[in-house]
Amino acid sequence: MKSDKTKTAFDIAKPVKKSFFHQLSKQRQLVLMALPAILLVFIFKYIPIYGILIAFKDYKASAGVWGSEWLDPIWSNFARFFKNVNSWNIIWNTLKVGAVTLFFTFPLPVVFALLLNELKGKFYKGAVQTISYIPHFLSVVVICSMLNGFGSTTGFFNDIREFLGMARVDMNAGSTYFLWNYVGSAVWQGVGWGSIIYLAALSNVDTTLYDVANIDGANRFQKIMNIDWPTIRPTATIVLIMNVGTVLNADFTKILLMQNDTNRSQLDTISTFVYQKGVVEGQFAYSTASNLLLSVVCFILVFSANMITRKLDPENSLW
Amino acid sequence: MAKTSLIKTKKENRIHYGSKAFDVFLILFMGLLSLIFLYPFLNVVAVSLSSNQMISTGQVTFFPRDIIFDGYEMLFAEQDIWGAYRNTVIIAIGYTAVNLVCTSLLAYTLMIPDFVLKKFLTVSLLITMFFGGGTVPTYLLVKNLGLMNSWWSLILPNAVGAYNVFVYRSFYKGIAPEIREAARIDGASDFKILSQIYVPLSKALYATFGLFSVVQIWNSYYDALLYVNDQSKQPIQMILRKIVFQKGTDSMGNTAQMLGDGVMNKLNVQYACVVAAMLPILVIYPFVQKYFAQGMQVGAVKG
Numbered sequence: 001m002k003s004d005k006t007k008t009a010f011d012i013a014k015p016v017k018k019s020f021f022h023q024l025s026k027q028r029q030l031v032l033m034a035l036p037a038i039l040l041v042f043i044f045k046y047i048p049i050y051g052i053l054i055a056f057k058d059y060k061a062s063a064g065v066w067g068s069e070w071l072d073p074i075w076s077n078f079a080r081f082f083k084n085v086n087s088w089n090i091i092w093n094t095l096k097v098g099a100v101t102l103f104f105t106f107p108l109p110v111v112f113a114l115l116l117n118e119l120k121g122k123f124y125k126g127a128v129q130t131i132s133y134i135p136h137f138l139s140v141v142v143i144c145s146m147l148n149g150f151g152s153t154t155g156f157f158n159d160i161r162e163f164l165g166m167a168r169v170d171m172n173a174g175s176t177y178f179l180w181n182y183v184g185s186a187v188w189q190g191v192g193w194g195s196i197i198y199l200a201a202l203s204n205v206d207t208t209l210y211d212v213a214n215i216d217g218a219n220r221f222q223k224i225m226n227i228d229w230p231t232i233r234p235t236a237t238i239v240l241i242m243n244v245g246t247v248l249n250a251d252f253t254k255i256l257l258m259q260n261d262t263n264r265s266q267l268d269t270i271s272t273f274v275y276q277k278g279v280v281e282g283q284f285a286y287s288t289a290s291n292l293l294l295s296v297v298c299f300i301l302v303f304s305a306n307m308i309t310r311k312l313d314p315e316n317s318l319w
Numbered sequence: 320m321a322k323t324s325l326i327k328t329k330k331e332n333r334i335h336y337g338s339k340a341f342d343v344f345l346i347l348f349m350g351l352l353s354l355i356f357l358y359p360f361l362n363v364v365a366v367s368l369s370s371n372q373m374i375s376t377g378q379v380t381f382f383p384r385d386i387i388f389d390g391y392e393m394l395f396a397e398q399d400i401w402g403a404y405r406n407t408v409i410i411a412i413g414y415t416a417v418n419l420v421c422t423s424l425l426a427y428t429l430m431i432p433d434f435v436l437k438k439f440l441t442v443s444l445l446i447t448m449f450f451g452g453g454t455v456p457t458y459l460l461v462k463n464l465g466l467m468n469s470w471w472s473l474i475l476p477n478a479v480g481a482y483n484v485f486v487y488r489s490f491y492k493g494i495a496p497e498i499r500e501a502a503r504i505d506g507a508s509d510f511k512i513l514s515q516i517y518v519p520l521s522k523a524l525y526a527t528f529g530l531f532s533v534v535q536i537w538n539s540y541y542d543a544l545l546y547v548n549d550q551s552k553q554p555i556q557m558i559l560r561k562i563v564f565q566k567g568t569d570s571m572g573n574t575a576q577m578l579g580d581g582v583m584n585k586l587n588v589q590y591a592c593v594v595a596a597m598l599p600i601l602v603i604y605p606f607v608q609k610y611f612a613q614g615m616q617v618g619a620v621k622g
Contacts, residue, residue, distance in 0.1 A: 020435060029509050030434050034428040036420070037422065037425035037479045040421060044460070048452020051457075052456055054459075119346070119349055121346075128353050135359075137601070138597055138600075139537070142559065144563070144564070146363060149593075150362075159380075188355070256541075274453065275454060278454055279454065284459065295450065299449060299450075
């Protein structure tokens, strides 16, 4: 009975309800195990959330977050953002990049998965699949270096232009080709990888459904639309909701690399603006305020996307 | 009756031929797509090895023309590529170790039904999936903790992610709880149960997520841009960023001279560095790609 203490550390069958601290001390080994992760999450996720307060303060590094004076009026940083001449341009850019990206990167993996599922020949199918994943593993710096090289006057994109009878131009200068480069590379990188979850769902289709469809004389397209698509629709819905939430979080690490002196102000999005003002120029409070605006809008977007889904397609909503 | 059946056969035939044509189209189309997925890699390698004359007249496509190695020689002479590799490997190993250990420990405790902190910790983690402090508050925190220019700044802030914890927990839940009960009755502590039973039974999980985290670190530059200014401590992606995107840096003085002579194209050095930055990942890719695909499914189905 001596080792009783360790053995019954978390016996569910105890009928008497013990106090919280009593249970806690009994489960101290579990607490100890969770502790490193708890500390990391608390320090690096929660303290920065508290740090958002500086958006409302006249932040002085010497005084710290709490010691700095509140702004008067308290929303001055937000007012300043909207008064900025360039701010509407920034908001428009953020929406444009996000929306166009979503428009292409969400449906194309679905189409790719449906087509790949129709492909005959197990080996060939596997090879195409494997090849299609490779671009996913490239870093954003590699992608942008490629775009930078391909778009230069002697690069691959300009070889195509010349082949099509167009003049060679520097596609990295200005903002004319930015969106094509940005979205095109996102599709190239993501279409194979994004199709994995759909292919997983498709591999679970009950094959007798195809036999029944064959007896009914359904053609390939009808089978795809009536068997395959309904199978992956729940997954697609969830992916869509998640993507809508990140629509304003365009990959700004990519945009930062694609910006140069000829197009910096034209390509600014909220996230690059946050980086520029905060980290480069040291306007911490102003940058944090802009970032907070972005987070709030993103949260509203996920929430509304989910609300709409719940109305249209109640079974597939996220919550 | 005979008439209708005839019509039906005709229709079936049409479907049959249409279906065949579609198959052929698909085979060709997928072949074309594969080419599009692969061509940029081939082109980058080919250009990095070709002479300036061939590059500037647009004659390099799949294979190098007039092979020169000047781009690579220049790159390795001017930049500490081996040092950057070493830094990246150390950061990747450190990050992966902290990530796997902390995530496993937390996920295990959250799997236990009567753990008193279970609900509180789960909700706290969920919140971090939707809210975050953002760039500047995190930056200030790292600065205040004195982690600037230290590799810890690249390891600790993102070491525990809520999504990973939940995937690990689902995976552990798939292991029969009777095993844990039995071990407990035999007097094993929870730490021992995790390290000697759960971890060995979750090899697929660790293979996948370990590799994910190595790739993630290998490919990231933004945290290093924020936190590590010391050139000798920077990871490989920062070197590539410097070479391609920071024009007019004195570090490439010799290169500029060479370019002036017309021996080399600037793309020689840039693409040589692109190859150096992506090659290690591409070399291990064939060996690990099946785990990646499996892991995505673990995350998608159970997460």
